[in-house]
Amino acid sequence: MGNGIKLDVSGEEVVAQLLHLATFSDDPNPAVTRIVFTKNDLLARGYVKELMAAAGLKIREDPMGNIFGRWEGSNVSTGAVVTGSHADAIPLAGAYDGTLGVIGPIAAVAALRRAGFRPRAPIDVLMFTSEEPTRFGLGCIGSRGMAGELTAALLDEKLDVNGTSFQAASTAAGYGGASHQEILEGTRIKEGAVAAFVELHIEQGPLLEKEGTQLGIVTAIAxxxxxxxxxxxxxxxxxxxxxxxxxxxxxxxxxxxxxxxxxxxxxxxxxxxxxxxxxxxxxxxxxxxxxxxxxxxxxxxxxxxxxxxxxxxxxxxxxxxxxxxxxxxxxxxxxxDAPAICSDKVIAAATEAAEALGGSHKRMVSRAYHDSLFMARFAPTGMIFIPCRGGWSHRPDEFASPADIERGVKALALTLAKLAGSAGDETGAHTEL
Amino acid sequence: MGNGIKLDVSGEEVVAQLLHLATFSDDPNPAVTRIVFTKNDLLARGYVKELMAAAGLKIREDPMGNIFGRWEGSNVSTGAVVTGSHADAIPLAGAYDGTLGVIGPIAAVAALRRAGFRPRAPIDVLMFTSEEPTRFGLGCIGSRGMAGELTAALLDEKLDVNGTSFQAASTAAGYGGASHQEILEGTRIKEGAVAAFVELHIEQGPLLEKEGTQLGIVTAIAxxxxxxxxxxxxxxxxxxxxxxxxxxxxxxxxxxxxxxxxxxxxxxxxxxxxxxxxxxxxxxxxxxxxxxxxxxxxxxxxxxxxxxxxxxxxxxxxxxxxxxxxxxxxxxxxxxDAPAICSDKVIAAATEAAEALGGSHKRMVSRAYHDSLFMARFAPTGMIFIPCRGGWSHRPDEFASPADIERGVKALALTLAKLAGSAGDETGAHTEL
Ligand SMILES: [Mn+2]
Ligand SMILES: [Mn+2]
Ligand SMILES: [Mn+2]
Ligand SMILES: [Mn+2]
Structure with a gap:
């Protein structure tokens, strides 16, 4: 296996965690409805932080509610390799969109750790705030904030159906800051702080399943x-x-x-x-x-x-x-918004990972919208797709198989390892990023 | 004035009756919602029958709930001259559509009686059941029944949103009969029983108001x-x-x-x-x-x-x-449904009436649907239109002025007098019908 890393990942265990996360829902399962900063969103955040802590990750939350779980690297002066996605869900959605890219990475770093791998660059598992536009009419709020694309005015202007602003809702949820400026500055990623970003996600389209291809490596995000x-x-x-x-x-x-x-x-x-x-x-x-x-x-x-x-x-x-x-x-x-072109280095790392796993893979375009779109504004970015049944998404019968999930988590782990490099190895791929 | 008849009609009084009728509504006035065979429809029927009785009309109701108020003529063997319209109203409609053609005729026959006129042919004031399709998805149910265009099966098949059939609803309202056949036969008009039909109605279009024309004489019904x-x-x-x-x-x-x-x-x-x-x-x-x-x-x-x-x-x-x-x-x-062409005799009688009143009038097409469409299947039929504000109809601000209403009622009265002929006058227009 790539980098000589022997990964032990249980797809079934990841699915069990995804289905537990799905229980924090305003609608009865299999439907999942989880709107940002509602009670169920806060319960889901709590569960994600529990899993991060159990995997030995050091938790930090920014003023907009983006949650980072850090695995420290041997080189404390280099930018982090970040992986993540969202856990909010539109009304009557399913258990896999976004959540796979939050739970999967925790399993990936745990497997890397068990395999004896130690990263040179820090690895952050990230859960974004409000990728879905359901509550405030704007998607990817957390990643827009990290990219520095929000304004102080927007924090007050983006209102939910009850007239509650993003500012008020995030403060009520325990986030926020002393001033709008402090919130924006505290969220925006400093130059060089993110060396690479990669997001694991179900395809939300039918191509991989239709062609029987096991992994998709994303080259551009529409x-x-x-x-x-x-x-x-x-x-x-x-x-x-x-x-x-x-x-x-x-x-x-x-x-x-x-x-x-x-x-x-x-x-x-x-x-x-x-x-x-x-x-x-x-x-x-x-x-x-x-x-x-x-x-x-x-x-x-x-x-x-x-x-x-x-x-x-x-x-x-x-x-x-x-x-x-x-x-x-x-x-x-x-x-x-502008489309994004994925980073050659991230594509190369994911391709190497997919080849090490020995299955089929293909390059493809992400036609759905993701936080990756905004991460690409300031960091080399890529995505890894796994097949989902019927190409379905945003519906209760959204589904990805445990085997596909296991393969996706392994591919992510090897990609992260490649991007972060091994502890002490100063000639790793990271320097080329 | 035409036929030497001196008519004394109060537009204000007719309006007062229309506005009282409007109080039988499921929505607060000025909106009027009155669905066939609901409590408010039955209350409206009671009020119409009170007015008919007060005008000395002899009331008969058929098995489908069409209400006839008869002014007997001197010749008991001739067909009746019939005038009428509907009092049901779609959700959030106004006070004039249909109702003018029910209340107006009662005022017209009362004025003819006060003027000393006595008809040769009987004159019937008629209130139709369910001109609007709101409850059973089919409009003009009463007039279709009178024209013999309904089937026994339809009485059971036409269901409201609660699955109640026309048959069940009409029976619950106190109508109906021993068998479906008896209901259909008891409603269908016998050959020769109606010598002519004329309906007074607001235009439901903007032409009369726009052109400042006082009366419309309908030549065809789309x-x-x-x-x-x-x-x-x-x-x-x-x-x-x-x-x-x-x-x-x-x-x-x-x-x-x-x-x-x-x-x-x-x-x-x-x-x-x-x-x-x-x-x-x-x-x-x-x-x-x-x-x-x-x-x-x-x-x-x-x-x-x-x-x-x-x-x-x-x-x-x-x-x-x-x-x-x-x-x-x-x-x-x-x-x-097939369009209808109006009867030359009714058009001639209405034209003579309009000219006797001395105002402006024009021939026009009715682009809205009326019970007249079905009456025309078996009887010489015509309509008289008065202007309505903005051409509006089926909305709470539907409005016709007391002066226009007064003129319409007088025109109707003279038309009825012409069509029915004077008592004892065996050379009247009726013989040509
Ligand atoms: Mn989504
Ligand atoms: Mn997503
Ligand atoms: Mn109508
Ligand atoms: Mn009408």
């Missing part, structure tokens, strides 16, 4: 632009209002939904996707001309310029349709 | 075809599912909504209208490819063949889109 489009017209009775006098908000919306598809297909790029996932009209009765329409549109690509060109094309269509159909319109850009 | 279209695909993650593998039910629906409009516009006919009033997709979240879509489509015209050609064109598009997009589809025809 990032969504999300738009909200509103149209309003004057409505009217479906019988009485003649066609020339109509300004039908529903038809304007239908045109835009089709234009999203057309703009994506026009690129000819397989990596570009566009979806009108939300389509609502009002009053929404058979005998009324639609007066209002609301769309939510998701556009992703691994190429930022190409994605932004699709967004621009859709916005142009919105204007054109609104003018032609004489409907009022409003557009909100929910987010428009 | 009838809707209503379709329900379902598409289903496989859904998927908006990031992970690549475009070539999608079968997006929402985009199929968007194409059909636009095709409805295109098919209508292609006819070039101002009287043709088509509306996709209901558009729903599932799961309806920004990061999910739509798995399901449901449309409700309303297509109307005064020309049945042209309307049916539009329906056929839409159905063809549904098939074509489903095939091309590889989505499953299902279509339900909710209804596809």
């Amino acid at each position: 990032a969504p632009a999300a738009l909200r489009v509103f149209f309003s017209g004057d409505g009217g009775h479906a019988g009485a209002l003649l066609m020339p006098y109509r300004n039908d908000a529903g038809l304007a919306a239908a045109e835009v939904a089709l234009a999203v598809e057309a703009a994506v297909l026009k690129t000819g790029a397989i990596d570009a996707v566009g979806t009108t996932g939300l389509f609502e009209i009002g009053p929404n009765t058979v005998n009324s001309v639609p007066r209002e329409a609301k769309l939510e549109i998701d556009i992703r690509d691994i190429n930022k310029d190409r994605r932004d060109a699709i967004v621009a094309s859709v916005l142009k269509t919105v204007e054109e349709v609104a003018k032609r159909r004489k409907v009022r319109h409003r557009v909100e850009i929910i987010n428009q | 009838a809707p075809a209503a379709l329900r279209v379902f598409f289903s695909g496989d859904g998927g993650h908006a990031g992970a599912l690549l475009m070539p593998y999608r079968n997006d039910a929402g985009l199929a629906a968007a194409e059909v909504a636009l095709a409805v409009e295109a098919a209508v516009l292609k006819t070039g006919a101002i009287d043709a209208v088509g509306t996709t009033g209901l558009f729903e997709i599932g799961p309806n979240t920004v990061n999910s490819v739509p798995r399901e879509a449901k449309l409700e489509i309303d297509i109307r015209d005064i020309n049945k063949d042209r309307r049916d050609a539009i329906v056929a064109s839409v159905l063809k598009t549904v098939e074509e889109v489903a095939k091309r997009r590889k989505v499953r589809h299902r279509v339900e025809i909710i209804n596809q």
